[in-house]
Amino acid sequence: MGSLLDPFIAMWYRQVKRFWRAKPRVIGTFIQPIFWLLFFGLGFSAAFRAGGRTGVFLGLDYLSYLMPGVVLMTIFMGSFMSGISVIWDKEFGYLKVVLVSPASRKASIIGRSLGDATIAIIQGLVILFFGYLIVPTINLLNLIPFLIVSIIMSLSFASLGIIIATKMQTIEGFQLIINIITMPLLFLSGIFYPVSLAPLWIRVIALANPLTYAVDASRFLLLGVSEFSFIFDITLLISLSSIFLILAIYQFDKATIG
Amino acid sequence: MGSAIITNNLTKKYGELLAVDHINLEIKSGEIFGLLGPNGAGKTTTIHMLATILKPTEGTAIVAGYDIRKNPKEIRKKIGIVFQDMTIDRNLTGYENMWINGRLYGLSGKALEESILELLDYVELKDWKDVEVKKYSGGMIRRLEIARSLLHHPEILFLDEPTIGLDPQTRAHVWDYIIRIKKEKGMTILLTTHYMDEAEKLCDRIAIIDHGKIIALGTPDELKTMVGQDIIYVRIQSQNGRVSGFIEKLKSINSNSSVNLNPPNLISISVKNAPNVIPTVFEIADEEGIKIIELKYSRASLDDVFLKLTGRRIRDESGSWTDFVRTRMRARFRRR
Ligand SMILES: Nc1ncnc2c1ncn2[C@@H]1O[C@H](COP(=O)(O)OP(=O)(O)OP(=O)(O)O)[C@@H](O)[C@H]1O
Numbered sequence: 001m002g003s004l005l006d007p008f009i010a011m012w013y014r015q016v017k018r019f020w021r022a023k024p025r026v027i028g029t030f031i032q033p034i035f036w037l038l039f040f041g042l043g044f045s046a047a048f049r050a051g052g053r054t055g056v057f058l059g060l061d062y063l064s065y066l067m068p069g070v071v072l073m074t075i076f077m078g079s080f081m082s083g084i085s086v087i088w089d090k091e092f093g094y095l096k097v098v099l100v101s102p103a104s105r106k107a108s109i110i111g112r113s114l115g116d117a118t119i120a121i122i123q124g125l126v127i128l129f130f131g132y133l134i135v136p137t138i139n140l141l142n143l144i145p146f147l148i149v150s151i152i153m154s155l156s157f158a159s160l161g162i163i164i165a166t167k168m169q170t171i172e173g174f175q176l177i178i179n180i181i182t183m184p185l186l187f188l189s190g191i192f193y194p195v196s197l198a199p200l201w202i203r204v205i206a207l208a209n210p211l212t213y214a215v216d217a218s219r220f221l222l223l224g225v226s227e228f229s230f231i232f233d234i235t236l237l238i239s240l241s242s243i244f245l246i247l248a249i250y251q252f253d254k255a256t257i258g
Numbered sequence: 259m260g261s262a263i264i265t266n267n268l269t270k271k272y273g274e275l276l277a278v279d280h281i282n283l284e285i286k287s288g289e290i291f292g293l294l295g296p297n298g299a300g301k302t303t304t305i306h307m308l309a310t311i312l313k314p315t316e317g318t319a320i321v322a323g324y325d326i327r328k329n330p331k332e333i334r335k336k337i338g339i340v341f342q343d344m345t346i347d348r349n350l351t352g353y354e355n356m357w358i359n360g361r362l363y364g365l366s367g368k369a370l371e372e373s374i375l376e377l378l379d380y381v382e383l384k385d386w387k388d389v390e391v392k393k394y395s396g397g398m399i400r401r402l403e404i405a406r407s408l409l410h411h412p413e414i415l416f417l418d419e420p421t422i423g424l425d426p427q428t429r430a431h432v433w434d435y436i437i438r439i440k441k442e443k444g445m446t447i448l449l450t451t452h453y454m455d456e457a458e459k460l461c462d463r464i465a466i467i468d469h470g471k472i473i474a475l476g477t478p479d480e481l482k483t484m485v486g487q488d489i490i491y492v493r494i495q496s497q498n499g500r501v502s503g504f505i506e507k508l509k510s511i512n513s514n515s516s517v518n519l520n521p522p523n524l525i526s527i528s529v530k531n532a533p534n535v536i537p538t539v540f541e542i543a544d545e546e547g548i549k550i551i552e553l554k555y556s557r558a559s560l561d562d563v564f565l566k567l568t569g570r571r572i573r574d575e576s577g578s579w580t581d582f583v584r585t586r587m588r589a590r591f592r593r594r
Pocket residue numbers: 258272275277295296297298299300301302303304342452593594
C-alpha cells in the first residue's frame with residue numbers, strides 16, 4: 001500500500017507547495033471571478049430586472065443564477081491550468097524525474113490531479129464566500145455535497161489538461177490551445193444562460209461538457225433550482241469525469257520521453 | 259566482478275536517423291565507465307534507453323540484472339540518474355526537491371529526513387536547504403541533483419554530462435564528488451561527456467561514440483596507446499657515464515620505440531606508454547652510470563584518438579559559454 005501512497009503524497013505535496021509559493025498567482029486567480037460577479041453579474045442583473053426577464057433564469061435573479069457558475073469557473077480554470085502545466089514539466093525536464101522513478105505512475109498522476117483539485121477548490125471556496133456576501137440566499141448547509149461535486153469536476157478538467165499536455169509535442173500554440181478549449185467549455189456550460197434555451201448545436205456540445213452538470217448540480221444544491229434532475233447531473237458528471245480520468249492515467253502511464 | 263550493464267545491439271531510430279546504432283557494451287560492476295563523443299553522438303539517447311524512459315527501436319540491454327524491455331520497474335529501483343538538462347523544481351527548496359524524490363522512491367519519515375540532511379551535507383548544501391532552487395547557482399543545482407540521485411542508494415549511477423556548462427572551478431569540485439562517490443559508495447557509474455579531460459580524469463574505461471556507433475573502447479591508456487606515441491624527454495649530464503650504452507638499452511625497451519640524441523644532452527624516446535616505461539629509464543641510467551637532470555613526457559591525447567578514427571576533433575574547450583547557453587536553452591529550442 002505504501003508504494004501507492006508515497007508517490008500520491010509526493011505529487012500532491014508538490015502541487016500544493018508550488019502554488020503556495022507563487023503568491024501573485026494566488027491573488028491573480030481571485031480577481032477574474034470577482035470581476036465577473038461584480039461587473040457582469042451586477043450589470044446584467046439590473047438589466048434583466050428592468051426588462052422583467054428574470055423568469056428565464058429558472059426564476060432567479062441573474063446575479064444569483066450566475067454565482068454558482070462563477071465559483072465553478074474558478075475551480076475549472078484552476079484545475080485545467082494545473083493539469084495542462086504538465087507540459088512545462090515535460091519541457092523543463094521534471095517529468096523525467098517521475099518517469100525514471102519506480103513510483104506508480106497512476107498514483108503519481110492521481111496525486112498530482114488531486115493536488116491541483118485541492119488548490120482549485122480552496123480558490124473556489126474563497127469566491128463562494130465572497131459570493132455569499134452579495135447573494136446571501138445561497139444555502140451553505142449543502143456545502144459538503146457541493147464540495148464533492150467540485151472535486152469530481154476538478155478532477156475531470158485536471159485530467160483533460162494532462163491528456164492535452166501529454167499529447168502536445170511542443171509548447172508552441174500553448175496559449176491558443178488554452179483559449180480554444182476553455183472559452184467554449186465555459187460558455188457552453190449553463191454558467192451564463194440556461195442550456196435548454198440555447199440553439200440545438202450549443203445544447204449538443206453542452207451536454208457532453210462535464211461542467212454543465214457540475215454547474216446545474218451546484219445550482220440545485222446552493223439555490224434549490226436546476227434544469228435537470230440532480231441524480232441525472234451526478235450520474236453524467238461522474239461518468240464523464242471517469243472517462244477523462246481514465247484517459248489521463250492511461251496517457252501518463254505509457255508516457256516515455258522523446 | 260560481474261557486469262552492471264550489458265547491451266545487446268541497442269538501437270534507437272528517429273525516423274531515418276540512427277541516433278544509436280547497434281551498440282554492444284559491457285560495463286563492469288564498480289567501474290566508472292565513460293561514453294565520450296561529440297554533440298549529437300547519441301550519448302543521451304543511450305542513457306535514456308538504459309534508464310528505461312525511452313524505448314529502444316531494436317535490441318535490448320540488461321541493467322542491474324534485468325532486461326530494460328521486460329522489467330523496467332525493477333531497474334528503476336536500482337538506478338540513480340542526473341540528467342543532462344536541469345530537472346529540479348525551481349519553485350521548491352532544495353530540501354523539498356529531495357523529499358519529493360525520496361517519497362517517489364518509497365522512502366519516508368525520519369529515515370528519509372536523515373538521509374536528506376546527510377546528503378545535503380555531503381554536497382555542502384545544508385545551509386541552503388530551505389532556499390528556493392531559483393536562487394542557486396548552476397554548480398549548486400548540479401550538486402543538488404547529484405545528492406538527489408543518491409538518495410535511494412542506487413547500484414548504478416548515470417551521469418549525463420555532469421559538468422556541462424559549469425566553470426572550471428565548479429567542474430573540479432563536481433569531479434571530486436564523483437570520485438568520492440565511487441570510492442565511498444562503490445557504485446557503478448556510467449557517465450557521458452564530450453570533455454576529454456573529464457573522461458580521462460574520471461573514467462576507468464571509455465567508449466568513444468560517434469554517429470551512434472562505438473568506434474573505440476578501452477582504458478584511457480589503452481585508447482591513447484592505440485594511436486599515438488608518448489614521448490619521454492630526458493636531459494642528462496653529458497660528461498659522465500656511457501651514453502651510447504644508455505641509448506642502446508633504451509632502444510630495446512619496446513620494439514617500436516625510437517630514440518634520438520639531440521646534442522649535446524637531450525634524449526627523446528617515443529614509447530607506447532610513458533608512465534610504465536619511466537622507472538625502466540631510471541634503472542638503465544643507473545646501470546650505465548648516467549645522471550638524469552630532468553625528465554618530462556608528453557602523452558597522446560584522447561582527441562588524437564578521435565581525430566585518427568574520424569578525421570574530426572571533439573570540441574574540447576571546457577565549460578564554455580556556448581555550452582552554458584546550450585544546456586539552458588536546449589529544452590526550449592528542441593523540436594520533436
Ligand atoms: N526526440 C528526438 N527526435 C528526433 N531526433 C532526436 C531526438 N532526440 C535526439 N535526437 C537526435 O538523435 C541524435 C542523438 O542525440 P543525443 O541527444 O543522444 O546526442 P548526445 O550525444 O547526447 O549529444 P549532446 O552533446 O547534444 O547531448 C541527434 O542527432 C539528435 O538530434
